[in-house]
Amino acid sequence: MIPELGNFSLILALAMAIIQTLFPITGAANGNLAWMSLARPAAWLQFLFVTLSFIILIYLFLTNDFSVSYVAQNSNSLLPAIYRFSAVWGAHEGSLLLWVFILSLWTVAVSFYSKRLPLYFLARVIGVMGSVSVGFLLFMLFTSNPFDRLLPTPADGSDLNPLLQDPGLIIHPPMLYMGYVGFSVAFGFAIAALLGGNLDTNWARWSRPWTLLAWLFLTLGIALGSWWAYYELGWGGWWFWDPVENASFMPWLIGTALIHSFAATEKRDVFKNWTILLAICVFALSLLGTFLVRSGVLTSVHAFATDPERGIFILVLLGFFVGGSLLLYALRAPTTTRSGQFKLCSRETFLLFNSVLLLVAMLTVLLGTLYPLIAETIGVGKLSVGAPYFNAVFIPIMMPIIIMIGIGAIVRWRQDDAVRVWKQLRILFVGSICIGTALGILFFDDHLFRTSVGIVAALWVLTTSCSALLARIKQHQHKLLALRMIPRGFYGMTIAHIGFAVTIIGITITSQHSVDIHQRMAPGDSIEFADYSFQLEALRPVSGPNFQATEAVVKVMKNGIYITKLRSQKRIYSVRNMPMTEAGIHSNLVRDIYISLGEPLENNAWSIRLYHKPFVRWIWLGAIFMAIGGLLAATDRRYRFNIQHQKTVSLPRSSGSPVSANIK
Amino acid sequence: MIRYLLPLGLFIGLIILFVFGLQNDPRRVPSPLIGKPAPIFNLPTLESADVKLRLDDLKGKVSLINVWASWCAACRIEHPLLIDAANKNALNLYGLNYKDKREDARRWLHQLGDPYIKSAFDQSGKTGIDYGVYGVPETFVLDDAGIIRYKHIGPLSKQDMDDIILPLIKQLEATAS
Numbered sequence: 001m002i003p004e005l006g007n008f009s010l011i012l013a014l015a016m017a018i019i020q021t022l023f024p025i026t027g028a029a030n031g032n033l034a035w036m037s038l039a040r041p042a043a044w045l046q047f048l049f050v051t052l053s054f055i056i057l058i059y060l061f062l063t064n065d066f067s068v069s070y071v072a073q074n075s076n077s078l079l080p081a082i083y084r085f086s087a088v089w090g091a092h093e094g095s096l097l098l099w100v101f102i103l104s105l106w107t108v109a110v111s112f113y114s115k116r117l118p119l120y121f122l123a124r125v126i127g128v129m130g131s132v133s134v135g136f137l138l139f140m141l142f143t144s145n146p147f148d149r150l151l152p153t154p155a156d157g158s159d160l161n162p163l164l165q166d167p168g169l170i171i172h173p174p175m176l177y178m179g180y181v182g183f184s185v186a187f188g189f190a191i192a193a194l195l196g197g198n199l200d201t202n203w204a205r206w207s208r209p210w211t212l213l214a215w216l217f218l219t220l221g222i223a224l225g226s227w228w229a230y231y232e233l234g235w236g237g238w239w240f241w242d243p244v245e246n247a248s249f250m251p252w253l254i255g256t257a258l259i260h261s262f263a264a265t266e267k268r269d270v271f272k273n274w275t276i277l278l279a280i281c282v283f284a285l286s287l288l289g290t291f292l293v294r295s296g297v298l299t300s301v302h303a304f305a306t307d308p309e310r311g312i313f314i315l316v317l318l319g320f321f322v323g324g325s326l327l328l329y330a331l332r333a334p335t336t337t338r339s340g341q342f343k344l345c346s347r348e349t350f351l352l353f354n355s356v357l358l359l360v361a362m363l364t365v366l367l368g369t370l371y372p373l374i375a376e377t378i379g380v381g382k383l384s385v386g387a388p389y390f391n392a393v394f395i396p397i398m399m400p401i402i403i404m405i406g407i408g409a410i411v412r413w414r415q416d417d418a419v420r421v422w423k424q425l426r427i428l429f430v431g432s433i434c435i436g437t438a439l440g441i442l443f444f445d446d447h448l449f450r451t452s453v454g455i456v457a458a459l460w461v462l463t464t465s466c467s468a469l470l471a472r473i474k475q476h477q478h479k480l481l482a483l484r485m486i487p488r489g490f491y492g493m494t495i496a497h498i499g500f501a502v503t504i505i506g507i508t509i510t511s512q513h514s515v516d517i518h519q520r521m522a523p524g525d526s527i528e529f530a531d532y533s534f535q536l537e538a539l540r541p542v543s544g545p546n547f548q549a550t551e552a553v554v555k556v557m558k559n560g561i562y563i564t565k566l567r568s569q570k571r572i573y574s575v576r577n578m579p580m581t582e583a584g585i586h587s588n589l590v591r592d593i594y595i596s597l598g599e600p601l602e603n604n605a606w607s608i609r610l611y612h613k614p615f616v617r618w619i620w621l622g623a624i625f626m627a628i629g630g631l632l633a634a635t636d637r638r639y640r641f642n643i644q645h646q647k648t649v650s651l652p653r654s655s656g657s658p659v660s661a662n663i664k
Numbered sequence: 665m666i667r668y669l670l671p672l673g674l675f676i677g678l679i680i681l682f683v684f685g686l687q688n689d690p691r692r693v694p695s696p697l698i699g700k701p702a703p704i705f706n707l708p709t710l711e712s713a714d715v716k717l718r719l720d721d722l723k724g725k726v727s728l729i730n731v732w733a734s735w736c737a738a739c740r741i742e743h744p745l746l747i748d749a750a751n752k753n754a755l756n757l758y759g760l761n762y763k764d765k766r767e768d769a770r771r772w773l774h775q776l777g778d779p780y781i782k783s784a785f786d787q788s789g790k791t792g793i794d795y796g797v798y799g800v801p802e803t804f805v806l807d808d809a810g811i812i813r814y815k816h817i818g819p820l821s822k823q824d825m826d827d828i829i830l831p832l833i834k835q836l837e838a839t840a841s
Binding site (some may be wrong): 272277280281284291312315318319320323326327329330333334370373374575576 | 669
């Protein structure tokens with residue numbers, strides 16, 4: 001009975017989403033105030049019903065209702081309660097419900113925090129977001145209903161994929177989806193601006209904080225995913241250029257380009273079409289990500305549920321939304337007025353260069369991700385493009401981006417004096433090169449060139465960001481007051497760029513200087529490795545709620561001083577008979593020691609892998625900085641005041657004239 | 665105008681690629697074993713550790729090897745199909761019981777029916793590795809000389825059986841005799 005209630009609630013949500021789409025958009029086109037006013041309540045009701053469905057699915061998991069096919073496939077009575085909860089989004093159907101739930105959450109947030117937006121504009125934004133919801137609800141109801149019953153009811157479920165039984169996976173998908181789906185807000189604003197023909201700076205100002213929020217969630221989501229892969233897959237890798245990782249990385253690249261392009265559009269009234277295009281593109285990539293992950297066109301370690309029929313459905317959705325909006329773009333963009341002149345030596349130029357480069361970076365990732373598909377379609381055979389391609393192509397594109405981040409932070413809007421910029425930058429430029437190279441030579445023995453280049457790049461970003469901040473402070477007479485006068489957005493930018501520098505350091509040093517060793521060890525054996533001594537103290541059987549494991553306890557010493565005891569387990573999850581490795585990790589700011597248990601050998605010995613990974617934490621630390629920067633920028637008082645002081649453009653009730661005539 | 669239509673054009677190209685991509689079967693990973701002699705095995709059977717099943721026992725007739733296990737949920741899905749096909753077509757169907765426990769596997773056959781002439785008991789999974797098994801169930805078609813002619817990954821559907829496996833067996837039997 002309860003699953004049927006969930007199903008019914010989904011159908012009601014669909015009905016609400018249809019109302020939320022049709023009435024506000026038509027209302028905005030005809031100037032019908034009553035129809036436009038339906039946007040908010042329809043969005044709230046849709047949210048209510050989706051939430052109800054979501055809660056019901058959680059309830060079904062928690063109460064082990066194996067008469068529901070999705071629960072039976074992804075849970076088990078022995079599964080700990082917290083994983084029964086996160087199993088809700090452990091596979092396809094539930095992920096979709098999470099997708100729709102988060103979409104309706106964003107819609108409700110927009111309807112609350114954009115009260116001062118002109119009604120015709122808000123109606124369109126909510127209408128567009130509603131249409132996305134309609135698409136996904138139809139998709140769910142027709143091809144992947146999480147409430148479908150299974151007859152006969154199995155005695156027990158076939159358990160959650162053991163890979164997903166991990167604390168990281170409880171929050172990773174919701175974070176990632178908050179990011180993915182959050183870009184639908186930017187998309188909604190862009191389409192609303194195109195529909196209304198009002199491609200002014202306003203839409204950029206309104207949608208910028210939303211886009212920043214989505215971007216920061218995506219940043220955190222990707223970082224969490226990378227961290228999860230690092231400790232859960234048991235091979236110490238933190239990024240695999242796997243199609244599913246790429247699917248989340250591509251919207252991140254374009255989202256990054258978008259938040260920068262927004263800055264130029266909002267402040268300087270330039271790149272209006274380009275920003276619109278990026279907003280469409282970032283949402284298209286979010287949909288594409290869903291398509292790639294869920295359709296099975298690409299084989300991937302992450303492709304948990306694949307089904308060609310679903311693929312076609314997502315493809316139709318993708319075609320409708322992206323094709324439709326690009327057509328709308330082609331029709332409306334030529335009418336955009338050109339304004340906001342700028343000279344070659346200006347911040348606008350560097351922002352434009354960087355967003356083009358980010359687009360190129362995204363395209364190379366897209367090409368690498370889709371190449372297997374292209375190769376198969378033209379008949380070259382099944383193959384996959386590995387990390388060597390991505391590293392060879394991606395890093396050279398990042399270099400000019402990094403150089404321009406530094407210049408862009410210093411150079412002024414509209415017009416600047418190249419000589420002045422050079423004077424400010426030259427010391428930082430030469431300083432970064434000298435200090436970076438010196439640090440590389442001082443601390444590292446091999447891979448000197450690559451290491452130094454990485455450190456120089458990071459120093460360059462770091463010093464230019466700080467220098468830009470100092471220059472701002474210098475402009476003011478009162479230095480302490482200046483700290484308060486500088487807008488939060490500027491602090492946000494500085495912190496995010498510093499975070500980027502931190503990530504560069506992490507990536508460079510980890511990828512150049514990680515070492516590992518594969519060793520046969522029996523209890524009592526010890527080994528010297530990377531200045532540490534490792535002694536296998538014991539091997540013992542351990543049993544968990546739904547697995548049996550062998551645990552290795554390894555004592556780690558350095559120069560005779562006790563450091564830590566690491567435990568690594570080889571687990572066999574009983575229901576799926578699937579082996580999993582739990583790595584033992586000891587970390588501090590400058591290095592991780594990582595142990596993973598391999599295979600059993602004869603005479604009570606095991607093969608054990610030891611890793612020494614310097615600076616690996618910095619990769620994720622940088623991401624946290626970036627997210628904090630994003631949060632500061634999104635909460636800049638400019639947006640808060642704007643929202644509060646924005647005069648509502650009310651429509652005269654008797655008006656039969658087109659709504660766009662009422663735009664200020 | 666053309667300039668503004670460019671993004672749409674690129675996107676349509678991408679969609680066309682995906683439409684073609686969807687028609688490819690992600691499961692159809694070419695096996696390097698096809699056309700090669702099947703790896704030799706000599707394993708105890710499921711009934712008894714003393715009775716052996718060897719690759720040579722399969723030679724001389726076109727035969728099928730179905731890799732299965734009692735812990736494998738998808739095997740349960742294809743099982744009725746195997747029973748049905750074995751009854752109707754007098755297949756030389758052998759099982760390779762993969763990484764399983766003897767009692768569990770026997771109980772499974774007892775409950776669901778046994779379509780196999782014999783099942784080899786590959787407890788360590790070593791033979792499975794020789795055969796490149798990476799997803800249970802898998803089904804191999806061997807000709808009379810013991811050459812692997814076809815490999816199917818995942819549960820067989822009725823369509824797979826009627827359109828691919830059975831015609832292939834007929835064809836191989838015709839060339840053998």
